[in-house]
Amino acid sequence: MKWTKSFIQTLREDPGDAEIDSHKLMVRAGLMKKVAGGLWTYLPLGMRVLNKVQRIVREEMDRAGALEIVMPILQPAELWKTSGRWETMGPNMFRAKDRASHDYALSPTAEEMVTEMVKGIVNSYRQLPVTVYQIQWKFRDEIRPRFGLMRSKEFLMKDAYSFDTTLEAADKSYMAMFEAYKRIFSRCGLKAYPVEADTGDIGGKFSHEFHVLAEAGEDGIAFCDACGYAANLEKAERKAPSCDDPACGAMEVIATPGAKTIAEVSGFMGVAGSAFVKSLIYNVDGRPVMVCVEGHREVNEVKLKHFLNAKKLELADYDMVLRASGANAGSVGPVKPADASLRIVADFALRGAKGRIVGANKDDYHIKNVDLDRDTSIKPEDYADLTIVQSGDICAKCGKPMIIKRGIEVGHVFKLGTKYTDAFKAAYKTDDLKEQVMVMGCYGIGVSRTVQAIIEQSHDGNGIIWPAAVAPYQVVIENLDPDDAEVTRTADELEARLETSGVDVIVDDRAERPGVKFKDADLIGFPVRVVVGAKGLKAGGIEIKRRDEDKSQLKIVPVVEAEAAIKAALV
RNA sequence: CGGGGUGUAGCGCAGUCUGGUAGCGCGUCUGCCUUGGGCGCAGAAGGCCGUGGGUUCAAAUCCCGCCGCCCCGACCA
Numbered sequence: 313m314k315w316t317k318s319f320i321q322t323l324r325e326d327p328g329d330a331e332i333d334s335h336k337l338m339v340r341a342g343l344m345k346k347v348a349g350g351l352w353t354y355l356p357l358g359m360r361v362l363n364k365v366q367r368i369v370r371e372e373m374d375r376a377g378a379l380e381i382v383m384p385i386l387q388p389a390e391l392w393k394t395s396g397r398w399e400t401m402g403p404n405m406f407r408a409k410d411r412a413s414h415d416y417a418l419s420p421t422a423e424e425m426v427t428e429m430v431k432g433i434v435n436s437y438r439q440l441p442v443t444v445y446q447i448q449w450k451f452r453d454e455i456r457p458r459f460g461l462m463r464s465k466e467f468l469m470k471d472a473y474s475f476d477t478t479l480e481a482a483d484k485s486y487m488a489m490f491e492a493y494k495r496i497f498s499r500c501g502l503k504a505y506p507v508e509a510d511t512g513d514i515g516g517k518f519s520h521e522f523h524v525l526a527e528a529g530e531d532g533i534a535f536c537d538a539c540g541y542a543a544n545l546e547k548a549e550r551k552a553p554s555c556d557d558p559a560c561g562a563m564e565v566i567a568t569p570g571a572k573t574i575a576e577v578s579g580f581m582g583v584a585g586s587a588f589v590k591s592l593i594y595n596v597d598g599r600p601v602m603v604c605v606e607g608h609r610e611v612n613e614v615k616l617k618h619f620l621n622a623k624k625l626e627l628a629d630y631d632m633v634l635r636a637s638g639a640n641a642g643s644v645g646p647v648k649p650a651d652a653s654l655r656i657v658a659d660f661a662l663r664g665a666k667g668r669i670v671g672a673n674k675d676d677y678h679i680k681n682v683d684l685d686r687d688t689s690i691k692p693e694d695y696a697d698l699t700i701v702q703s704g705d706i707c708a709k710c711g712k713p714m715i716i717k718r719g720i721e722v723g724h725v726f727k728l729g730t731k732y733t734d735a736f737k738a739a740y741k742t743d744d745l746k747e748q749v750m751v752m753g754c755y756g757i758g759v760s761r762t763v764q765a766i767i768e769q770s771h772d773g774n775g776i777i778w779p780a781a782v783a784p785y786q787v788v789i790e791n792l793d794p795d796d797a798e799v800t801r802t803a804d805e806l807e808a809r810l811e812t813s814g815v816d817v818i819v820d821d822r823a824e825r826p827g828v829k830f831k832d833a834d835l836i837g838f839p840v841r842v843v844v845g846a847k848g849l850k851a852g853g854i855e856i857k858r859r860d861e862d863k864s865q866l867k868i869v870p871v872v873e874a875e876a877a878i879k880a881a882l883v
Numbered sequence: 884c885g886g887g888g889u890g891u892a893g894c895g896c897a898g899u900c901u902g903g904u905a906g907c908g909c910g911u912c913u914g915c916c917u918u919g920g921g922c923g924c925a926g927a928a929g930g931c932c933g934u935g936g937g938u939u940c941a942a943a944u945c946c947c948g949c950c951g952c953c954c955c956g957a958c959c960a
Contacts, residue, residue: 324909324921325895329953349952455884455957572960592959610959627958641960671960792919827920834920845919855919863920 313785315820319356322832332528334768335460337776341836343763343784350457350465357836360784360816361763362468366447368499368781369470369757376492378443378472383425385449389415391424395735406451406465418451423732423754426473430750431738437477440740440750441485445472447759459528461764462720468760474753475733477740482751486727489755493522493723496757501779502766504722507533508543510614511726519726523719524765533719534701538712545716546614549697550705553661560667560681563647569676572642574607577678581669584608589662589670589682591644593628593636596620600628600636604646604658604670604690609699619657619696638673645670646688647679657694658684720765721758728752776837777859780882785818787878788838790829792845794821802854802871803844809875815882834859840881842874856881 323340330336338344343358354362370380386408392398397405398417406418419425426444434440450469457463474485490506497504502524509521521544523533534548535541543549571577578585588607593600594616601620603611617625633641638650646656647670662668666683684690703716732738733750742748763782770777780786787810791803803819810817818838820829826845833841843855854874857866858881869877 321893321910323894328889328895331954346952456954458954574960577960590959594958605959613958627960633960639960641958644960790919825918825920825922827918827922830920832921843919847919 313818315818315822318818320832320836321355322835330460332459332462332768333771334528334764335462337767337771337835338460338764341776344461350454350463352461352464352466357784358763361778361782362760364782364784365500365759365762365766366468366470369447369496369759372492372496372499373445373470373472375495376443376488378445378474378489378492380446381444382446382448383419383422383429385419385451387417387419387422387425389417391428392417394428395424395732397424404453406453419448420450420452421469421754421756422446422448422471423473423728423752424736427732427736427738427752430473430475431733431736434475434738434740434750436741437743441474441476441481443472443474443485443489443753445470445755459764461760462528462530464760467758470757470759472755474755475738475750476753477742477748477751479729479751482727482729482753486725486753489725489753490520493725493755493757497522497524497722497762500762500766500782502722502762502769505533505542505719507719508541508547509724510544510546519724521719521721522723522725524722524769525717525719526765526768527718528768529718529720531719531721532700533717534705534714535717536707536710536712536714539707539710541707541709541714545700546612548701548714549708550701550714551708551711552663552697553706555661555664557664557666557668560683563679563681563687565672565674565677565679567676568643568678571676577669578607581678583669587667587669589646589658589665589668589684591637591646591671593633593641593644594625595628595632596622596625600632600651600654602636602644602646602649602654602656603698604656604662604684605699606659606661607669609659609661609702611698612700615696616657616698619698637671639671639675643671643673643675643677645673645679645682646684646690647673647682649673655694656688656690657696657698658690659698660695661699663692663695720761720768722762722765723755723757725755726753728754771837774831775835778837778839780839783816783839784836785816785838786882787815787817787840787842788833788836789817789819789842789844790826790833791819791821792826792829792843792848794823796846799844799846799849802849806842806844806854806871806874806878810878813875813879815879840878842878 321342326336327339344352344354405420408416447470451466454463457465476482476485504522504524506520506522509519511519532545534543568577571580574585574588585607589604590607592603636651636654637644668682669678669680670682672679704713707714730749733752739747739749767776789803793799807817807819839859841857853868853870855866855868856877
């Protein structure tokens, strides 16, 4: 490929609306161009990267025994009503109508459609197991799309679905995908860590996310270096702390005028935040529930939802708070709330807590010297692990302290169980002629997000540093003197030889000054740069430099050795 | 959806407070010059100042509505 025949625009300055490096670089290097919030055009360079990541995904899915299919983006509403997700997906799902007013979903994922499809084909255990996959555009009406491809309304996803006869067999399918994912991310030049995760809206019992560690990541992950435990903060558990508060005297009401937040009240009273019990009223499927946690901690709503076995859970509105507790937010507490039948649950760190400070259920008052056992109606079985893990919390597996890092979720594997196969009655006949529901797994990779994660993990102040396997072109040949016949012939012959042997190469044949060309090459981040110029040829050769090396490491080789030297630099 | 910011040439921005015929840098085009890390000189093209209304002799600028984009939040009492 000749640069002058390509369609490449690079920008000298960062786009004004980009925040994180990978987003800025994708735009500056001419990989993509914004259409509107959360919507992108992939330009030729970006498309080449996207295609290379897809190729790796396909090869590894195929190697793992998965079979490629493609399903419609436009999906009849009936499928989604069968699973109940037509309602539960809410405004996250784009919807459309045809001329006859039939409802459709723009596929945000495809469990329903694939289950219906497999059900129609599989009758016998003899046909199982089977794993199918597609690489298809997905649509999600994100609350707030951001950071370029990190969270967009339309994105390319690889989604795979396994169907098995039994849970044990499904575990094998899950592990095959798990291993394939490790290979995929590794081949993309990414360090991706599998972490335990909650299953969210998809449902199911057990899952792992694959995360690329990056400050710009949207998820928090708890790591234990000692035993290797890694879990999304939504899921991460800590060892139950023991509470050895000494006995305290009688409760005492104190005025705390105007102080609402824990920080304000603790400042007002001159007491550490951890001495407080933070009490929140949640609306749980329409009924109020009070949740108590230590003052310096935050409620983990995912854990809370599971513990309460709730369908829908959100913070209560002002009315509900007032009716349940007798006070407005800021003065709520577990001691004698207005609604005497109010269920109160508490974080397990508060089991046996004494001498704590709580809201008085009366505006602008708190109570100190509270003994939760003595002074509240919290039932022993209503203490549970309900908070978000913090740095330094003790690992539930091994007892050592954990650390928190941030990650970009690039993949997710689920053991789904029979949630969808039950809903669709997707059954097969066993060898003793019984009907049995298939056991399912599902497995996603954000292909377009992975492209950006690669950049986020591999760039420097000059631009992107592509791993060779996914670079838009593996080699750029800088023709420094396009008007010089000898130089141009040398550059073009080298291009032809490399292309013949399967190396992706672009020749920068623009009539630009060398500085411009070098800046662009660094910005776009071609793994290997080859310089062919009149001066160099006279001096005996061409110059080869890897993007991840600095100038002092470049090599000068005779023209006849160039091809071999370039290939060696690519490894 | 709530809060904040922002919208002026392809890109990055100034001008808005204090109303008076729209500017800078980059990029683009022409010519000369230069040629190993975003050269230099000269010239040129390119803007319904997001959009609709209002105030005014006069609006990028003031007022009202709408829209787009970005950030934070959308539960932490």
